Amino acid sequence: MEKVSTICPYCGCGCGLYLHVENGLITGVSPSAHHPVNHGSLCVKGWNCHEFVQHPDRLKYPLVRKDGILQKSSWEDALDLIASRLSGTKEKYGPDAIGILSSAKCTNEENFVMMKFARAVIGTNNIDHCARL
Amino acid sequence: MAGLASAFGSGAMTNSISEIADARVIFVVGSNTTEQHPMIAMHMLEAVDRGATLIVADPRKTQIAAFAHTHLRQRSGTDVALLNGIMNVIIGEGLVDINFVRRRTENFDEFEKVVKRCTPEVAEKITGVPASDIQRVARIYATEKRSMLFYSMGITQHVTGVDNVRSCANLVMLTAHIGQPMTGLNPLRGQNNVQGACDMGALPDVYSGYQKVADARARKKFESAWRRKLPSARGMTMIDMFDSAREGRLKAMYIVGENPVMSDPDTSHVVEAIRKLDFLVVQDIFMSETAELADVILPAVTFAEKDGTFTNTERRVQKVRKAVRPMYGAMPDWKIIAELSKKMGYDMGYRAAHEIMEEAALLTPVYGGILHHRLDDFGLQWPCPDADHPGTPFMHRKKFAKGLGTFNPIEFTPPDETTDMTYPFILTTGRLYFRYHTATMCRRTATLEREEPECFVEINPKDAGRIGVRSGNSVKAVSRRGEIVVKALVTDRTPEGIVFIPFHFREAAVNLITSPAVDPVAKIPEFKVCAINLVPVIPKPGERPKNRYNRKEDLKILNELYEEPEVPS
Ligand code: SF4
Numbered sequence: 167m168e169k170v171s172t173i174c175p176y177c178g179c180g181c182g183l184y185l186h187v188e189n190g191l192i193t194g195v196s197p198s199a200h201h202p203v204n205h206g207s208l209c210v211k212g213w214n215c216h217e218f219v220q221h222p223d224r225l226k227y228p229l230v231r232k233d234g235i236l237q238k239s240s241w242e243d244a245l246d247l248i249a250s251r252l253s254g255t256k257e258k259y260g261p262d263a264i265g266i267l268s269s270a271k272c273t274n275e276e277n278f279v280m281m282k283f284a285r286a287v288i289g290t291n292n293i294d295h296c297a298r299l
Numbered sequence: 300m301a302g303l304a305s306a307f308g309s310g311a312m313t314n315s316i317s318e319i320a321d322a323r324v325i326f327v328v329g330s331n332t333t334e335q336h337p338m339i340a341m342h343m344l345e346a347v348d349r350g351a352t353l354i355v356a357d358p359r360k361t362q363i364a365a366f367a368h369t370h371l372r373q374r375s376g377t378d379v380a381l382l383n384g385i386m387n388v389i390i391g392e393g394l395v396d397i398n399f400v401r402r403r404t405e406n407f408d409e410f411e412k413v414v415k416r417c418t419p420e421v422a423e424k425i426t427g428v429p430a431s432d433i434q435r436v437a438r439i440y441a442t443e444k445r446s447m448l449f450y451s452m453g454i455t456q457h458v459t460g461v462d463n464v465r466s467c468a469n470l471v472m473l474t475a476h477i478g479q480p481m482t483g484l485n486p487l488r489g490q491n492n493v494q495g496a497c498d499m500g501a502l503p504d505v506y507s508g509y510q511k512v513a514d515a516r517a518r519k520k521f522e523s524a525w526r527r528k529l530p531s532a533r534g535m536t537m538i539d540m541f542d543s544a545r546e547g548r549l550k551a552m553y554i555v556g557e558n559p560v561m562s563d564p565d566t567s568h569v570v571e572a573i574r575k576l577d578f579l580v581v582q583d584i585f586m587s588e589t590a591e592l593a594d595v596i597l598p599a600v601t602f603a604e605k606d607g608t609f610t611n612t613e614r615r616v617q618k619v620r621k622a623v624r625p626m627y628g629a630m631p632d633w634k635i636i637a638e639l640s641k642k643m644g645y646d647m648g649y650r651a652a653h654e655i656m657e658e659a660a661l662l663t664p665v666y667g668g669i670l671h672h673r674l675d676d677f678g679l680q681w682p683c684p685d686a687d688h689p690g691t692p693f694m695h696r697k698k699f700a701k702g703l704g705t706f707n708p709i710e711f712t713p714p715d716e717t718t719d720m721t722y723p724f725i726l727t728t729g730r731l732y733f734r735y736h737t738a739t740m741c742r743r744t745a746t747l748e749r750e751e752p753e754c755f756v757e758i759n760p761k762d763a764g765r766i767g768v769r770s771g772n773s774v775k776a777v778s779r780r781g782e783i784v785v786k787a788l789v790t791d792r793t794p795e796g797i798v799f800i801p802f803h804f805r806e807a808a809v810n811l812i813t814s815p816a817v818d819p820v821a822k823i824p825e826f827k828v829c830a831i832n833l834v835p836v837i838p839k840p841g842e843r844p845k846n847r848y849n850r851k852e853d854l855k856i857l858n859e860l861y862e863e864p865e866v867p868s
Contacts, residue, residue, distance in 0.1 A: 180611025
């Protein structure tokens with residue numbers, strides 16, 4: 167079994183924990199003993215924070231709406247479609263007709279990339295996240 | 300965090316979690332810490348064990364309130380009056396730290412004029428909290444040196460949310476409980492990386508590190524780093540975006556990892572706005588109500604399948620590490636955006652997450668020394684300006700981020716929606732311990748799902764008697780905007796005249812009936828105050844209530860859930 171040190175994804179406490187990995191699957195969680203926030207404990211959310219990772223309901227491939235129905239698509243096609251639709255919207259209505267909502271569940275790096283995408287690639291400051299909720 | 304930034308020039312928890320256990324006074328305003336931030340509550344209770352005084356201000360008898368030495372049950376939406384009352388006592392009894400106020404702050408005189416009017420007796424009339432309690436709390440908080448103040452969504456989700464935060468800032472400056480260990484003003488932020496999302500500039504008016512888009516020098520720096528002309532006008536907030544979409548001006552949206560259809564205060568408004576869009580992309584790990592309306596859905600990965608960093612509520616930037624390969628065909632969000640951006644003619648060229656952080660560090664003064672290889676132990680707390688800096692456990696030591704701290708004179712304004720004959724109850728909403736936001740993650744976690752089976756409304760026994768419901772009965776909650784049917788849970792945790800519904804349940808989306816009024820500065824939707832009526836739902840003759848035993852069982856579980864305290868071991 168391998169133990170990977172990481173951070174609980176559930177609340178702003180940011181407790182340190184280990185994910186137990188066996189044969190490419192996560193099998194359990196244990197708290198980080200010396201972490202300044204949690205000192206070797208976790209709350210019930212932290213103890214169960216791996217369960218949703220391997221859930222069969224996970225989205226498994228891109229879906230694209232065709233004739234009103236969401237259909238399986240390849241990454242290539244889905245991204246091409248998004249690129250052309252966003253570029254089209256930008257040309258026709260200007261960059262400020264596009265809005266981006268980033269996420270407080272994503273990493274810092276992802277939020278940085280998202281804001282760079284909105285500002286440098288689309289050319290709008292219409293970027294926000296759901297922290298207000 | 301507009302309120303805090305206007306007082307101090309920075310909007311984050313000023314002190315650290317590890318200081319809590321050594322505090323002497325812990326004053327918690329509008330945060331049900333044991334449920335929302337269990338491990339922070341653990342430190343608070345440890346402080347209590349060591350003799351600290353715990354003061355909780357919350358209309359509801361929350362779990363943390365059960366541990367409090369003094370529980371102030373102010374009426375919903377009257378926090379400003381309560382805080383002004385406390386500050387009135389502090390000024391009146393000469394407990395102000397005059398030295399600090401003179402050296403480090405400005406605008407005290409204006410502020411004093413407003414607070415002078417709010418005597419404890421006036422505050423008692425507005426808040427319902429006895430004047431003697433207000434005086435006692437003021438004395439305890441002001442005279443003890445190591446006093447920490449905490450607040451969370453309970454106070455920011457009001458029309459007066461920014462005012463509430465500014466009032467708290469006034470209080471800590473008045474008593475100089477800032478810039479020292481075991482003091483400070485400490486917002487407890489909900490989702491795991493709200494702090495990081497703000498720090499990284501996922502906001503309409505600032506780049507990473509709160510550098511204003513309107514500031515020509517900051518813009519120039521980003522323009523030369525990114526080799527693109529950047530817009531200077533502030534963008535739209537989430538709420539503006541949905542308004543604009545509804546009016547047909549916003550045409551396309553790209554939503555990552557969020558489910559605004561469920562989490563926005565006015566659900567039907569959001570659905571209408573989204574339907575008007577020409578094009579919607581949703582990127583998430585599970586199907587959601589918002590994704591069901593999308594034109595393209597992209598599968599992203601969870602925290603266990605990618606590298607990166609999260610910033611917790613005490614500004615600690617910590618490493619998240621990839622434990623397993625991406626499941627199924629999913630990709631990390633940053634990779635998806637980078638690929639898309641390449642297709643749109645802009646190659647970001649990142650090969651790994653740490654390269655993104657290197658760029659962010661270069662462009663963001665407070666993250667200047669935050670580099671992945673330095674975060675291996677327990678991360679670093681920003682501000683951390685360079686690669687040798689050890690990080691900052693508590694802020695505003697010698698001076699505030701903006702120089703002088705500003706007192707903001709804040710008058711009490713009554714909540715936006717008031718009760719009347721037709722809508723006699725105040726509805727407050729909030730989250731429960733076992734649930735995380737709109738539950739897309741939790742509902743896939745069997746252990747958590749089991750704990751809390753059904754949506755309910757908490758109602759005081761006296762109110763329940765008056766309208767004739769008992770625990771387990773169905774009631775219809777009707778507001779000026781809509782209605783939902785939920786189970787009644789009769790309890791004195793909720794004071795008379797106030798009812799409480801948690802906002803995690805798809806079946807009874809409480810947001811269908813909440814108020815769309817928005818704080819004019821921070822644009823935080825008002826969740827906490829909304830006038831409603833409750834009507835018992837009478838089963839049709841002959842119709843037997845289903846699953847009677849289960850229902851009892853459910854209520855038992857709900858009750859235990861509150862009673863079982865998270866005591867530090
Ligand atoms: S273990 Fe509990 S307290 Fe710690 S971060 Fe996770 S949810 Fe928050």
